[in-house]
Amino acid sequence: MDIFIQQIINGLVLGSIYALVALGYTMVYGIMGLINFAHGEVVMIGAMVALFVIKALPGLPAIVLVPLALVCAAIVCMTIGFAIERIAYRPLRRAPKLAPLITAIGVSIILQNLAMLIWGRNYHAFPPILPSGEHDVFGATITSLQIVIIVVAGLMMGGLTLLIRRTRLGRAMRATSENPPIAQLMGVNINQIISATFVIGSALAAVAGLMVSANYSIAHYYMGFMLGLKAFTAAVLGGIGNLAGAMLGGLLLGVIESLGAGYIGDLTGGFLGSHYQDIFAFFVLIGVLIFRPSGLIGERVAERA
Amino acid sequence: MLEVTKLSVAYGGIQAVRNVSFRVEQGEMVALIGANGAGKTSTLKALARLLTAASGSVRYCGQEISALEPHRLVSQGIALVPEGRGVFPRMSIVENLLMGAYSRFDKPAIVADTEHVFSLFPRLKERAQQLAGTLSGGEQQMLAIGRALMSRPKLLLLDEPSMGLAPLMVQRIFEVIRKVADEGMTVLLVEQNAKLALEVSQRGYVMESGEITLTDEAEKLLANPKVRAAYLGE
Ligand SMILES: Nc1ncnc2c1ncn2[C@@H]1O[C@H](COP(=O)(O)OP(=O)(O)OP(=O)(O)O)[C@@H](O)[C@H]1O
Ligand SMILES: [Mg+2]
Numbered sequence: 001m002d003i004f005i006q007q008i009i010n011g012l013v014l015g016s017i018y019a020l021v022a023l024g025y026t027m028v029y030g031i032m033g034l035i036n037f038a039h040g041e042v043v044m045i046g047a048m049v050a051l052f053v054i055k056a057l058p059g060l061p062a063i064v065l066v067p068l069a070l071v072c073a074a075i076v077c078m079t080i081g082f083a084i085e086r087i088a089y090r091p092l093r094r095a096p097k098l099a100p101l102i103t104a105i106g107v108s109i110i111l112q113n114l115a116m117l118i119w120g121r122n123y124h125a126f127p128p129i130l131p132s133g134e135h136d137v138f139g140a141t142i143t144s145l146q147i148v149i150i151v152v153a154g155l156m157m158g159g160l161t162l163l164i165r166r167t168r169l170g171r172a173m174r175a176t177s178e179n180p181p182i183a184q185l186m187g188v189n190i191n192q193i194i195s196a197t198f199v200i201g202s203a204l205a206a207v208a209g210l211m212v213s214a215n216y217s218i219a220h221y222y223m224g225f226m227l228g229l230k231a232f233t234a235a236v237l238g239g240i241g242n243l244a245g246a247m248l249g250g251l252l253l254g255v256i257e258s259l260g261a262g263y264i265g266d267l268t269g270g271f272l273g274s275h276y277q278d279i280f281a282f283f284v285l286i287g288v289l290i291f292r293p294s295g296l297i298g299e300r301v302a303e304r305a
Numbered sequence: 306m307l308e309v310t311k312l313s314v315a316y317g318g319i320q321a322v323r324n325v326s327f328r329v330e331q332g333e334m335v336a337l338i339g340a341n342g343a344g345k346t347s348t349l350k351a352l353a354r355l356l357t358a359a360s361g362s363v364r365y366c367g368q369e370i371s372a373l374e375p376h377r378l379v380s381q382g383i384a385l386v387p388e389g390r391g392v393f394p395r396m397s398i399v400e401n402l403l404m405g406a407y408s409r410f411d412k413p414a415i416v417a418d419t420e421h422v423f424s425l426f427p428r429l430k431e432r433a434q435q436l437a438g439t440l441s442g443g444e445q446q447m448l449a450i451g452r453a454l455m456s457r458p459k460l461l462l463l464d465e466p467s468m469g470l471a472p473l474m475v476q477r478i479f480e481v482i483r484k485v486a487d488e489g490m491t492v493l494l495v496e497q498n499a500k501l502a503l504e505v506s507q508r509g510y511v512m513e514s515g516e517i518t519l520t521d522e523a524e525k526l527l528a529n530p531k532v533r534a535a536y537l538g539e
Contacts, residue, residue, distance in 0.1 A: 187408035
């Protein structure tokens, strides 16, 4: 088996998930200059809701059950995303930047604890209802699930790009991100646009949550923290506030992490094993912040920060 | 059409506009002139609800609008071309124009109005798909005016459309402003360039340190020795 190609494939799968989550960070940042650190918890809640819907309805075929679980997860996540903005961030719209940041951490903790109360502290195994086929590519293996993850993530990203580029709502979102008072003059209700941004980002988070729990066959009330941090890293890597940047950053981070995990043993002479794969994300984050704080294709961090 | 009574605007403790009253009748073009920092922009911003007046009343078509939510103004028929143009730099010219028509849903008419704006400003048509940020200052001013027209306003508020532009460009833009006014648009024109503004307007108000100190027909203001001395460089 070709380790290099295998790790690239695994990296792209992981990276697609990071990209979906990173889009949520970057859209909110682009519109209101805020880093919604509670976003990772929304992903976790998406994973939990999807997993428990699937568990609750055994016997249904996967082709019905998975979309149903996804819709339930999306509805719950969108509601939570909407509520987070209304309750936690809107009252702080004119406050100094530190206030919403601290609030975001508070919201994270609340959501984590709520999830723990509802679903307990245990790891939950993802029911084995997903297709388990394997396919050969260039001497490596890709599972049917991995193909589904990449394709669905690709469709979501394509759809979002069309929404932002081509629709009235997308234009209003871009106008708001460029100049809120002028957007208002045009008749844009800024509050609605901000709500829409949170709701769309949360829908993507729900999809990512289902994907990540299916990919690792596990869900846990604490899973949103690390995932959120990595997706945030991906958004910064691509250039926060920039949609294409979040997608590129997500894929890149996934691949870097996978390759790192594949070769870390060789690189350190066996001193560190693949369970150290998380350190790569943080090397990337520190590296980007030092050498290219505006990210790979970002331009606006300096003017906002 | 527009009746402003005892409007005051303050930034923190600083009163930028003090008890200003003026009116604009249907179909009129009215100039509001004054030196740097006189409070013209602050007055317009209060009208357009970009900031909230400290006190005073703004009646538009018989309705009090000084507490209206800012995004509701455009559907009432009020459009502002802000100081410094305020185009969306990372959106194309067409997209900027579509933002101007954001409050409208009559798609065929929006397409027709885009063509109308292009006929007023052929320069914009040539660059239709270009990002607004790549345009020259004059072209951006054209775009800002075109974008305002896209909402089919009844009252057009213009804040220093001549600012920072070459004389030839100013001339071209004022030709369009005059044309739009001749077609029946009500216009409130804010300008530091008093001569230019008074030449195209019917009436004028002179603003000094936050207060309106003089008002008359435009021709009479142009002939007024005080105005000539203070604003026409004589
Ligand atoms: N955001 C602000 N904060 C504090 N003071 C302000 C602000 N904007 C304007 N001012 C002050 O209010 C006064 C009026 O300014 P305003 O911009 O309304 O004048 P103006 O007549 O439009 O001037 P100009 O011809 O230079 O555009 C000035 O003294 C200015 O310094
Ligand atoms: Mg001004």
